[in-house]
């Protein structure tokens with residue numbers, strides 16, 4: 075640390091930082107890749123995990139094209155993949171750390187930034203205890219980076235509380251899988267999309283959110299029935315063969331109704347259930363209370379359609395269920411995911427080609443985060459509360475087991491509540507933009523006001539969150555560093571450095587190492603040298619776990635095989651070229667090897683429509699070209715043109731007429747928390763009583779109500795009560 079602070083030259087890297095950068099990110103563009111090489115990387119946007127070929131010319135990355143031979147996407151990419159290089163060159167890229175002085179963020183060098191960080195975090199931890207500092211991380215950095223972050227923060231700095239934006243996204247699926255299968259283990263492989271004869275998409279707008287998975291469905295030669303369950307008539311619903319349109323949050327009752335019919339008609343696979351499932355009798359008793367008439371009343375899906383759908387699930391030979399945010403982001407998301415999973419279990423549609431209860435993830439490395447961020451579970455899907463698990467991890471990492479927290483720490487919402495109650499005083503935010511994306515984000519103004527110290531680590535200084543920081547650390551982005559991502563089908567894939575980060579921006583890995591050094595705990599992390607050595611640690615941490623990938627010898631193997639799906643234990647047969655699914659032997663990761671059936675009573679909406687707020691606001695993805703808070707896609711000219719440019723709200727013609735709202739008129743959207751202005755898109759895509767706003771506009775989460783699934787603590791982003799009003803005197 076002394077050296078780091080000592081050798082500093084203004085505006086340039088210190089010698090020591092130069093060494094750090096060389097060692098971690100590597101000046102490898104010329105060294106490892108030929109100046110005119112074609113480098114293969116997994117895409118840095120969605121969890122599909124497409125392979126992209128980056129073409130170098132004279133050592134510079136000039137072009138991207140989908141990798142023809144990659145097992146995920148076979149020559150296809152969506153607009154974001156094609157434009158993946160553009161965000162790297164954005165004018166608002168951070169080139170230097172920024173520190174707040176006299177109310178303004180001004181550039182500084184790394185030694186200064188690390189002094190400010192050590193002072194800020196150090197002061198809070200000395201005064202209020204180590205737990206008074208917390209972190210919020212992401213599913214969009216490399217697994218090696220999130221693992222080091224989780225190690226340094228929790229084991230090194232005693233930050234017991236740390237969570238990720240995966241809470242906003244995957245917590246429900248992870249919780250449901252853990253309880254039902256005994257481990258957070260999405261069972262599918264993408265080939266299942268091509269092998270099913272019935273595909274049910276629950277709350278998933280695949281055409282927009284995972285276009286290349288939709289492409290895989292289009293390659294299905296069995297002419298599958300494609301059922302979309304969504305209150306909105308989405309792009310995907312339009313492309314499907316059957317659109318089932320329940321009322322929002324009625325999926326739980328719908329799934330129970332389907333189970334009711336399947337059981338009543340004897341349309342279940344009794345042999346499979348007897349051999350591999352626990353809790354059938356209680357489940358059958360529970361769903362007995364959901365006859366078609368009740369379910370039709372509760373969901374808005376007619377009796378006849380419900381029965382026809384049950385019959386289709388029965389007639390299908392290879393039925394697969396897939397779900398995304400329409401399920402995960404609800405106040406009963408976990409139980410809904412489990413009720414969908416129950417349909418697969420009851421009908422024996424698991425562990426065979428074309429089947430499964432399949433949660434599609436969101437971000438490029440959400441699956442890495444679920445295993446190795448060291449937030450909700452201890453490295454490798456272990457349990458913080460289990461002494462044997464802590465001992466094992468301590469052994470692999472060469473640290474004192476006493477440094478590992480004995481409980482998982484708070485979820486995202488509780489960390490923010492902790493700030494409001496004064497328990498948390500410093501926050502380190504990495505690769506996420508909560509001042510835009512968090513539910514009811516208006517409350518974050520209070521959070522900011524109460525924080526003694528806010529550090530934000532991002533590629534851009536212009537994000538809603540970076541603008542609030544006391545210290546901003548400039549991060550290298552996708553394509554500017556080495557490491558791995560894990561995609562939705564559990565495929566570990568490679569990313570590599572094909573471009574230099576601007577200015578003195580560093581890979582998150584290097585930044586976390588600097589933080590460790592600045593805080594005086596770097597000696598604990600000597601084994602965490604560079605991405606590939608860290609990958610070796612993760613491999614060792616996976617040993618004996620369901621996610622065991624000890625058979626993956628290193629990055630070269632990943633490059634050679636187009637990624638490798640976990641599990642791939644040492645000694646597993648031959649190169650892992652084919653796609654693999656889980657549970658082919660019907661044995662789950664529960665103590666008795668059986669999957670669990672779990673039930674709940676459907677609960678009312680947290681904020682039901684009422685006379686003053688009669689409309690239900692749904693939110694979600696707006697287009698295939700917009701990514702989340704648009705910090706990246708907003709800077710690719712072609713994506714910005716393809717995406718939406720302004721805040722808009724989809725409203726049914728009947729609701730528009732009743733309020734004398736004309737198409738494209740600007741209207742006020744009012745909730746109990748805020749009012750925002752948006753352009754009215756008058757469309758049958760939404761039903762009367764329902765409106766939709768994309769999450770890409772920062773206004774949307776001013777409106778949302780802070781409601782959560784009680785088991786996963788995932789925000790229920792997709793049901794808030796609002797009203798629409800004409801703007802007085804508005805004229806076209």
Ligand SMILES: Nc1nc2c(c(=O)[nH]1)N[C@H]1C(S)=C(S)[C@@H](COP(=O)(O)OP(=O)(O)OC[C@H]3O[C@@H](n4cnc5c(=O)[nH]c(N)nc54)[C@H](O)[C@@H]3O)O[C@H]1N2
Nearest residue numbers: 277278279283322323398399400436437694695698701702
């Ligand atoms: N282009 C693009 N692609 C992305 C992303 C992006 O920002 N842009 N983000 C990525 C990430 S992180 C994620 S998590 C995924 C999300 O992918 P998706 O989950 O497919 O996307 P959403 O639009 O959030 O929600 C899907 C659908 O849920 C529906 N829905 C709302 N309420 C309900 C309900 O109660 N029941 C049912 N059945 N449906 C309901 C909405 O109408 C919406 O069409 O996308 C990933 N891919």
Ligand SMILES: Nc1nc2c(c(=O)[nH]1)N[C@H]1C(S)=C(S)[C@@H](COP(=O)(O)OP(=O)(O)OC[C@H]3O[C@@H](n4cnc5c(=O)[nH]c(N)nc54)[C@H](O)[C@@H]3O)O[C@H]1N2
Nearest residue numbers: 243505506507511531532549551693694702703705769791
């Ligand atoms: N209303 C509503 N709100 C939602 C949702 C919804 O459906 N409706 N969906 C939720 C979901 S599923 C999700 S996943 C969240 C996403 O919410 P966020 O995570 O807040 O969204 P992003 O825009 O992806 O933010 C990622 C940030 O990381 C930065 N970044 C990118 N790469 C790197 C890197 O390599 N290193 C570092 N340090 N930074 C990097 C980007 O510039 C950006 O600022 O939004 C949630 N919010």
Ligand code: SF4
Nearest residue numbers: 117119120124152155
């Ligand atoms: S589908 Fe997802 S992984 Fe594939 S190119 Fe598009 S954003 Fe990237």
Ligand SMILES: [Mo]
Nearest residue numbers: 242243436437
């Ligand atoms: Mo997400």
